[in-house]
Amino acid sequence: MKHRRVRVLMPLSVGELYDYRAPNDLNIEIGHFVTVPLGKREVTGVVWEEARGSDLAEERMKDILSILPCEKLPEESLRFIDWVAQYTMQRRGRVLRMAMSVPEALYPKTPRTGYQITDRVPERMTPARRRVLEIARESGVQTAADLSAIAGVSASVVKGLAGIGALRPVEMSPDTAMDAPDWRHAAFDLTADQQAAADSLATDVVERKFAVSLIDGVTGSGKTEVYFEALAACLREGRQALVLLPEIALTAQWLGRFEARFGARPVEWHSDLGQGERRRNWRDVIEGRAQIVVGARSALFLPFADLGLIVVDEEHETSFKQDEGVPYNARDMAVVRGKIGGLPVALASATPSLESLLNAQAGKYKHLKLPSRFGGALLPDVELIDLKQHRPGPQRWISEPLRQAMEVTLAEGRQVMLFLNRRGYAPLTLCDSCGHRLQCPNCSAWLVEHRLINRLQCHHCGYTAMMPKSCDECGAEDSFKPCGPGIERLSEEAANLFPDRKVAMMASDTLNSPRAAAEFVAAMDRGEIDILIGTQIVAKGYHFPNLTLVGVIDADLGLAGGDLRAAERTYQLLSQVTGRAGREAARGRVYLQSHLPEHPVIDAIVHQQGEAFFALEAAGRQDAGMPPYGRLAALILSGAKAESVATFATELARRAPTGDKLSILGPAPAPLSMIRGRHRYRFLVKCARGVNIQAIIGKWLQGRKIPNDIRLQIDIDPYNFM
Ligand code: ADP
Ligand code: ZN
Numbered sequence: 001m002k003h004r005r006v007r008v009l010m011p012l013s014v015g016e017l018y019d020y021r022a023p024n025d026l027n028i029e030i031g032h033f034v035t036v037p038l039g040k041r042e043v044t045g046v047v048w049e050e051a052r053g054s055d056l057a058e059e060r061m062k063d064i065l066s067i068l069p070c071e072k073l074p075e076e077s078l079r080f081i082d083w084v085a086q087y088t089m090q091r092r093g094r095v096l097r098m099a100m101s102v103p104e105a106l107y108p109k110t111p112r113t114g115y116q117i118t119d120r121v122p123e124r125m126t127p128a129r130r131r132v133l134e135i136a137r138e139s140g141v142q143t144a145a146d147l148s149a150i151a152g153v154s155a156s157v158v159k160g161l162a163g164i165g166a167l168r169p170v171e172m173s174p175d176t177a178m179d180a181p182d183w184r185h186a187a188f189d190l191t192a193d194q195q196a197a198a199d200s201l202a203t204d205v206v207e208r209k210f211a212v213s214l215i216d217g218v219t220g221s222g223k224t225e226v227y228f229e230a231l232a233a234c235l236r237e238g239r240q241a242l243v244l245l246p247e248i249a250l251t252a253q254w255l256g257r258f259e260a261r262f263g264a265r266p267v268e269w270h271s272d273l274g275q276g277e278r279r280r281n282w283r284d285v286i287e288g289r290a291q292i293v294v295g296a297r298s299a300l301f302l303p304f305a306d307l308g309l310i311v312v313d314e315e316h317e318t319s320f321k322q323d324e325g326v327p328y329n330a331r332d333m334a335v336v337r338g339k340i341g342g343l344p345v346a347l348a349s350a351t352p353s354l355e356s357l358l359n360a361q362a363g364k365y366k367h368l369k370l371p372s373r374f375g376g377a378l379l380p381d382v383e384l385i386d387l388k389q390h391r392p393g394p395q396r397w398i399s400e401p402l403r404q405a406m407e408v409t410l411a412e413g414r415q416v417m418l419f420l421n422r423r424g425y426a427p428l429t430l431c432d433s434c435g436h437r438l439q440c441p442n443c444s445a446w447l448v449e450h451r452l453i454n455r456l457q458c459h460h461c462g463y464t465a466m467m468p469k470s471c472d473e474c475g476a477e478d479s480f481k482p483c484g485p486g487i488e489r490l491s492e493e494a495a496n497l498f499p500d501r502k503v504a505m506m507a508s509d510t511l512n513s514p515r516a517a518a519e520f521v522a523a524m525d526r527g528e529i530d531i532l533i534g535t536q537i538v539a540k541g542y543h544f545p546n547l548t549l550v551g552v553i554d555a556d557l558g559l560a561g562g563d564l565r566a567a568e569r570t571y572q573l574l575s576q577v578t579g580r581a582g583r584e585a586a587r588g589r590v591y592l593q594s595h596l597p598e599h600p601v602i603d604a605i606v607h608q609q610g611e612a613f614f615a616l617e618a619a620g621r622q623d624a625g626m627p628p629y630g631r632l633a634a635l636i637l638s639g640a641k642a643e644s645v646a647t648f649a650t651e652l653a654r655r656a657p658t659g660d661k662l663s664i665l666g667p668a669p670a671p672l673s674m675i676r677g678r679h680r681y682r683f684l685v686k687c688a689r690g691v692n693i694q695a696i697i698g699k700w701l702q703g704r705k706i707p708n709d710i711r712l713q714i715d716i717d718p719y720n721f722m
Contacts, residue, residue, distance in 0.1 A: 004028075005051035005061065008036050010043050011097035019051045021061045028064060031072030033106050035065045044106065046073050046096065068106045071286045073099070076341045077303045083336055089694055089714045090326045098301040098326065104275075105282040114141035114172040115158065120165045128153040129161060141170055181262035181292055183232035188261075190229070194222045197368035198229035204344035205233040205309050212335055214315075214360040215348040217370025219579030220377055220543075223348045224254075226370070227311045228261050230346060231292055235262075239308025240285070243294045244330055246317035248272055249511045250541045251294060252518035258294070269295030269302060272513045297322060297330030300337060307341050310334045314541060315347035315356060316572050318565070321719040329717060331356075350579055351572040354565075354621070355628045357614060373583075380550070380581040380588030384606050387595050397485045398493055402551045402591045406494075409549040410501060410530055414586065417532045418490060419539065419577045420553040423507045424448040424457065425489045426482030429467075434474035444674045451488050461676045487533050490553060494531050501530035506538050539576040548588045550581040555594040555602055563721050564626055567601050568617055574605045625686065627717065631693045634718040635683040636670065639710040642679035648710050649681040657700050661688035672722045678711075684718075 007017035022028040032047045085092040117136040131151040144158045161167045204211045234241040248270040267290040284290035288305035320330040338345035360367035390399040429438045438447045440458035447456040455464045470477045558570035582588020604613030622629045639645040649667035656664045670680040
């Protein structure tokens with residue numbers, strides 16, 4: 001008799017499906033995590049589908065070895081992985097690997113030993129022993145490590161107590177139960193606008209159907225409170241919910257609000273978790289114990305047992321787009337995940353992406369508008385400082401009107417934020433005698449001086465070096481001069497102007513974990529910072545009640561560069577920055593320093609005319625056939641030898657597809673023509689909206705052998721054009 005055969009997918013970058021025999025005694029089902037022989041190895045994979053029509057000879061078939069003691073990968077996850085792999089043109093195994101990022105979670109944890117207090121009192125009682133016993137009495141069962149850590153004593157004290165029978169070992173359940181969030185805990189009374197939006201979302205949750213809503217409200221309008229009510233509805237329904245945030249640093253303040261609303265913490269998912277936490281959280285998600293998960297974009301690939309809602313906060317953020325590995329946009333894939341699972345998706349932003357805004361205007365998304373700030377707080381006054389008229393002195397970046405405003409604000413006991421989207425001391429360092437620029441040896445990029453750590457750094461590959469004593473080109477000694485400002489240099493200037501004030505700096509390299517972010521927020525709240533200087537990371541989502549003045553040092557910074565979304569992004573970033581000012585009773589003020597006061601983006605910010613700006617931007621994209629009116633895909637070729645990359649690029653170009661709704665730009669050296677020692681060439685495929693861009697690229701590359709020393713990365717819907 002022929003045995004049942006199934007196809008198994010393995011989380012490998014070469015991974016496609018392989019046929020295996022399903023032994024009768026194993027009771028294999030689709031979604032089971034299994035071990036199978038692969039060559040000489042034993043590999044973990046997932047039973048993906050029945051192998052109908054499998055025509056491999058019986059004697060070449062191998063048996064599935066075992067089923068792992070873990071819940072099955074849910075059907076929705078399987079279909080989602082299939083979909084993402086197809087859309088991004090990546091191997092399924094690579095996408096599966098994102099869902100199986102914690103291999104040890106496939107095995108149940110071995111039970112731990114805990115210690116419990118007994119009646120026996122030690123003959124020799126020391127203060128350390130007494131502390132341990134007190135803690136053991138209060139807290140029931142604890143591991144030896146926890147007992148000694150909480151008591152602040154060495155592990156040998158606990159061991160000693162166990163040795164004389166004052167503590168008794170007991171087996172602890174491996175997955176400790178956590179407090180569940182309670183939807184009744186502390187709800188706010190919502191305003192009429194907020195209530196209408198919350199009701200709409202809650203209805204979708206209860207009706208369990210796919211629908212996308214855009215929560216479009218100015219900063220401080222209560223978007224978070226509104227989607228909290230959708231989370232409450234999901235809890236009431238007993239289903240799981242996922243909230244995606246663009247930066248893990250943002251989770252700190254968010255977690256505090258969540259706990260105030262629901263009385264317990266959600267489950268977190270981001271790169272800052274310890275290995276034990278990752279394991280436990282993954283397991284809690286697949287077993288359905290994790291009710292609300294908050295995380296970075298990768299949380300979208302968690303194996304939810306019963307997902308009932310996805311929220312994407314700050315949906316316009318480009319950090320939802322992953323460029324490396326499997327390039328995907330978590331915001332777009334969240335919508336796909338919602339469709340596959342038949343569940344609602346809520347996108348929230350004060351400055352929605354053009355894509356989402358147009359979908360809302362076209363009626364594809366529900367448009368939930370929150371037009372005013374909560375509590376009547378007014379949007380800040382925005383004033384333009386024309387740098388051509390108010391030129392700061394040499395090696396200075398704070399203009400006189402901004403300095404005066406800072407002085408007044410600080411005298412009122414308020415806080416000031418200066419925004420400059422440049423890390424380090426100076427973006428460029430050059431030799432004063434010959435003009436030689438310090439450049440990264442591995443990338444076509446300048447080295448950035450970081451004076452605090454006394455290093456030059458490449459922001460593309462992480463290369464670091466000491467500042468050279470003499471110039472390589474002309475031999476001049478101590479001739480290197482910083483050129484332009486980074487936040488370190490701006491801090492110096494602020495400290496010089498206001499020597500009695502406390503200046504603090506925040507950038508992605510200092511604010512890189514929820515803990516660091518929490519400390520920084522607490523310091524702001526306690527008034528330990530007068531002048532906060534930051535890069536784009538401080539623009540996002542934070543709520544500082546006493547911050548009333550924001551100064552944007554260089555409003556033009558993001559406008560150059562020829563990026564498709566440069567204007568849109570600058571508008572969003574500047575609106576977010578201005579949204580930090582005056583979030584409570586005191587009216588905020590914003591000063592924009594600019595050389596381009598007439599630029600439509602600057603004009604839209606100053607006059608707070610987002611709608612007009614977006615209409616203009618949309619018209620421009622439509623004329624150019626650019627997204628969201630057209631489709632784009634990038635092909636990036638890279639290799640250690642520039643010549644062979646160029647040769648292969650030319651060869652590909654000769655076979656490039658043609659069509660009237662299609663154009664192919666390139667090959668051209670990428671703007672960043674070298675990263676990490678690899679030379680890069682780019683193609684950009686552009687076509688009309690209805691065209692299947694994946695099929696075109698697939699046909700183009702079909703049968704093409706990519707040389708071993710060249711890597712080809714396909715990026716559908718690219719956000720990065722460097
Ligand atoms: P957004 O997410 O739109 O920026 P938030 O949800 O952060 O706005 O709300 C801004 C501030 O107003 C927060 O401190 C929030 O707690 C408060 N707030 C919003 N709506 C209400 C409400 N209905 N009742 C009480 N406080 C509210
Ligand atoms: Zn570099």
